[in-house]
Amino acid sequence: MKAGIVVFPGINRERDMVIALERSTGRKPRMIWHRETDLFGLDLVVIPGGFSYGDYLRCGAMAAHSPVMEAIREHAARGGYILGVCNGFQILVEAGLLPGALLRNASLRFLSSDCWLRVERTDTPFARNYARGAVFRSAMAHGDGNYFADDATLDRLEGEGLVAFRYVSPEGAVTAPANRNGSARNIAGIYSPDLRVLGLMPHAEDLVDPLMGGIDGKPLFDALAALAV
């Protein structure tokens, strides 16, 4: 499995993503500068978190129109896998590779805390190493993570099984207090219709080693290790 990590100016979580990918795949991911346009040979493209272009205009808006994005679209079109985390998720929705938008947190506060995610389905390239209905701990660190889409889009996402993860209580209940950023229907992550693109707001890469305080996020990266286009 060959992975690449896209780096935009202002991205700051790419090294954590290197650690998570290298630990699970056994090989160093390729670092892709935002001006590069050749992603040939990659199975997985990861857009990590951070503050691309200083979050100017809207989070992810500038990055969504940078040269590498055309290559990422082509990668998606030929069946390549894409993971966008935090700012990476914001960039994927701004680029139209996933539906909806990520609004300012309902509280207007930057949220930096643990959260719990429920795995909504396990028959996907990203979640197949989790148990069905499993709840795992993750870390959120964002100011704009409030997932929004119109009702028709939300109904379609639910109907087609494209909700990947939801914010839940540690016991797995979908509650308002567990949904700290105010996301529609507690949505924390969504898939593309072919299940090859995942946008996820919390940082699964923050928990991949006991020294980090847990390995709750590791099954996601272990699953990625076996992917091939």
Added chain:
Amino acid sequence: MKATVTVMLKAGVLDPQGKAIGQALRNLGFSGVGEVRAGKVIELELAEADPAAARAQAEDMARRLLANMVIESFRVEVAG
């Protein structure tokens, strides 16, 4: 031409910033303040000299970058 693009969240999209501004105004004693919505104004200097063409250009820019049509609407004003 100078084009001014005003970008606002669509009706129905929660605007917590507007709500917070409204609350702060009420705290200052402006008791008659109802709903407050916050948006962005972007001013563009365009080489285009024809008002209709300048407007069309600014609208295209708004649709492709300045506004996110999933959550926002925009209006364009053009002045010589």
